[in-house]
Amino acid sequence: MYEDSWYSFVPEVPQHKRNLSQGAGHRRRDSLLQQENGTTQVPNGLDPLRSLYEEEPYSDSPPEPTTSRRSKSCSSFVDIAGGRREADGASRHKKRKGRRKAFTWEALDLPSPGTTPLEEDHSLLRDVDDELLKASQAEYLLYHEQLTVTERHLDTLIDDTNRALKVLASLCDSFRSVEDQTTAFRSQCEDLLSDQKRLQTLVDEVGSDLHYYTYLDNVSRRLNAPGASRLVDDDVFSEILSNLDSCIHFMVQNPTYRDAESYLARYQALMGKALHLLEVGFTARLEKASRDISAKLAASQSESAKHALAYGRFEELMEESYSLIPNVQKVILSAYDEFGNAKRDDNFGIYVNTAKNLFDVFLSTRDRDLKPLIQQELDELRAEVKDASVETASRNFIKQYFERSYSEAGLFSKLFGISIRYSPDEASVYGVLKSHHRSPSNPVNIVPLATSLQGVLQHCGLETVCSVVGWATNEYGLVEYDEEETEFSRHCRELTARLLTDHLWPFTDSAFEAEIAQSISKHVIRPETLTIGPVTDGVASSNAYPPVKRALELLVLFDQSMPKDRCQRNSPVVFKIVMESIAVLRRVEARMKSAKSNTDADLFMIKNLLILKNELLSLEIGDVRSQAPEMQHFGQIWDALSPQGLMDLLSTFSSYIPGSSFWSQSARRASPANGRANGRGAAELDAGEQLDNLLRQAIYSFTRRWAQQINDAQARKSGARSLAEVEAELDEMIERAFSNQTEVIAKLKEAIQLNAEALRKPKQAEKGIQSRENESV
Incomplete structure (x- = not known):
């Protein structure tokens, strides 16, 4: 509001001394309040009137600072007192002298004439x-x-x-x-x-x-314009499809709007027309690409050149269009997601029909183009079967088919924007492609592969079939934990799972059933085979009955060719092997007893049933183990066969068999109270239970019969053989059947002794009762 000069208005104090208008000889000194900027110059001829200042003028300023002096010692008090007296005397003398001088000047001051001295002094x-x-x-x-x-x-x-x-x-x-x-x-x-x-x-x-x-x-x-077919190769077509889809969805969601049904029908008709234009454009593009590569494929002799033409060149020709493939992918992805699962929305039916038509025309075109390649693979398969081996030819054919299927799946994904994944839904892309059984270029179709393999393998032996199936299972069906899964391995595993489950495993089961019927069920019983031969090379199964030997071979073969899970489940092949082996042994036992053969029928059953049971325990229904020279599981079997109650020895035997519950063919169980189960009862039993029942009955019959002979020999009945002859015959028979199997021999002899003791106790009790009756009489 105001300038700074208003607040600095005070002027500076002048440096020069103001001249006082007073008479000469009576100038007053400068004020002590003013600060001296220098020495004051007194004018010439003027001296300060020092005589007027008898006393110091009054000043408000503080006194000048002085330094206090230190008090002196007591010895100098005398000097101080003397000096004070001298100073006082001098001051009195000076005062008197000054007074006399003042009075002298006053006396000399004579007044001027005309004025009184007093008035002049006052003025x-x-x-x-x-x-x-x-x-x-x-x-x-x-x-x-x-x-x-x-x-x-x-x-x-x-x-x-x-x-x-x-x-x-x-x-x-x-x-x-x-x-x-x-x-x-x-x-x-x-x-x-x-x-x-x-x-x-x-x-x-x-x-x-x-x-x-x-x-x-x-x-x-x-x-409806004349050049509407060209829209499918432009980005505008995608916008048209999106707008039509939105309009149809709006009319479906708002059926109460005015003329909603009419507009819905017209929009759906326009959508069908647009999709038909897309089908026509895609078909024309396929035909153009097919004409370009078909002649070159037929003329080419190099495998790499054929592969480059069939996939690389074909893909380039299909992608030469501006927006045809993106528009096709938009339609496909409107009906399915990126993994081929169906999207069930309002326009799902329209899009699905178009997608199926596009798939059909694509697969038809690819079948026509790849027909020379497929025929060449079939010719190579037949040539290798004749020249090399069926197993090698089958492996090579499977590899070629999987590689071609993987290449077709890659081409399919690039053109349609979908990664084919397995799905049980029939409406998915996987289900749609699976329905095309006649298309060999179908990336998920394994029917042509299975048909070709079955045509080659049906004339081969069971071992070759099992070798091919086992190789396919181990090569592609099983996943190694230390290996990283790739897209190719995933695709091959899916194809292998369907190939085995739907085709090769049923085919293999049929081959096993035919072999079981031929080598076991229809086995002709010859008299020379109704014996127990000696054990050779220390192998326990070397003197088994021939059908039982074949049953063991079939069990091992089935276990090697099938995964563990399938062996542990309700496998009809394993069940039939065991049941047919039991049926053959029962027929042989009846033949021995009717013909009164020299071979002990019960010991024959014990020998073969123990071998069959031991093999099942060794394999663990899927765990393949090397065949041991002895029945290494006999101790486990015998522990379940309690000698204290031989009729109930094997009541818990099936609990020692892994997966024994899967053997069941019926929930009902036949009661073995009336001896050996008849045919009908055997069919209703579990395979494991029936095997246990037969083994228990054979052991009981054999041990009880020989225990009776030992008791008769010890009692020296008439017509009975001596104890040494009985023991010698028993030892020879057991040693012949179970040579070098000390555990089996010891357990059987122990069971015979227990039975002998059990048979003697009732007789001793009966004799005691009779003696007590005689004494009473």
Whole structure:
């Protein structure tokens, strides 16, 4: 508001001395309040009136600082006192002298004529006092003037500030009134804006809904134009499909709108026409690519060149179009996701029909193009079967088919934008492609492969079939934990699973059943085979009955060719092997007893049934183990055969067989109370239980019969052989059947001794009763 010069108005104190208008010889000294900027120059001829200053002038300034002197010692008090007395005397003497001098000057001062001396002195004193007062107040008057000016300025500032505060107060009141008015206006504006937004929303909704009606004329003109077929190779076609899809979805969601059904039918017809144009364009592109590579494939002799033409060149020709393939992928992905699972929405049926048509024309074209390659692979398979071996030819054919199928799957994914994954849903891409059984170029179709393999393997032996099936299972069906799975391995594993499950495993089961019927079920019983030969090379199964030997071979072969899970489940092959072996042994046993053969029928059953049971335990229904020279599981078997109750020895035997519950053919169990189970009861039993029942009955019959002969020999009955002859015959028979199998021999002899003791106890008790009766009589 004010400049800074107002606050620095006080002028600087002049450096020169003001000349006092006083008489010569009576000048007053400068004020002690003024700071000296230098030595004061006294004018020439003027001396200060020192005689007027008898006393020091009064000053408000503090005294000059002096340094306090240290007190002296006591020894100098005398000097101090003497010096004081001398100083006092000198001062009195000087005072008297000064008074005398003053009185002398006064006496010499003679008054001038015409004035009295007293009046002149008083006037002179008054002038001097006035001058002295003015001289002493000069500096203070300057300060007073400066303070007065400053006070005046401050008063002005205060007045201006008060006026400014009043203006500000009035402005505040004005702002408050404006704010009140603005708040009301703002609320009105907000209401107007909300109404505007609501109206805009309504307009947008009406415009959006109206768009689904107004789009009909536009899309009708575009699809019915003469050059509409060219739209499928443009980005505009994708936009048309999206808009049609949105319009159809809107009409389906709002059936109560005006003419919704009519517009829905017209939009669906336009959608069908657009998709038909896409099918025509895709078919034309396929034909063009097929004509380009078919002749070159037929003329080429190199495998690499054929592969490059069939896949690399074909893919380039298909992708030469501008937007045809992206439009095809858009249609396919409107019906399926990226893994081929079906999207069940409003337009699913329309898109699915188009997708199936596109798949059909693609597979038909590929079958026509790849026919020379497929025929060449079949010719190589037949040539290798004749020249090399069936197993080698089958392996090579499977590898070639899997590689070609993987290449076809890659081409299919690039053209249609879908990665084919296994799905049990028939509406998925996997289910749609699976239905094309006649297409050899189908990436998921393994029917041609299975048909070719079965045609080659049906004339081979069972061992060759099992070798091919086992190789396919181990090569592609099993996943190694230390290997990283690739797309090729995943594709091969899926194809192998379907090939084995749907074709090769049933084919192998049929081959096993035929072999079982030929070598076991229809085995002709010859008299020379109704014996137990000696054990050769320490192998326990070397003297087994020939059908039982073949059953063991079939069990091992089936276990090697099949995965562990399939062997442990309800396998009809394993069940039939065991049941047919038991049936053959029962027929042989009956033949021995009817023909009164020299071979012990019970020991024959024990020998063969133990071998069959031990083999099942060794394999663990899938765990292949090397054949041991002895029945290493006989201890486990015999522990279940409790000698204390031979009729209940094998009641818990099936619990020692892994997966024994899977052997069941019926929930009912036949009761073995009436001896050996008949044919009908045997069919209703588990295979493991029937085997246990037969083994228990054979052991009981054999041990009880020989225990009776031992008791008769010890009792020396008439017609009975001696104990040495009985024991020698028993030892020879057991040693011949179970040579070098000390555990089996020891357990059988122990069971015979227990039976002998059990047979003697009732007789001893009967004799005791008779003796007591005789004594009483």
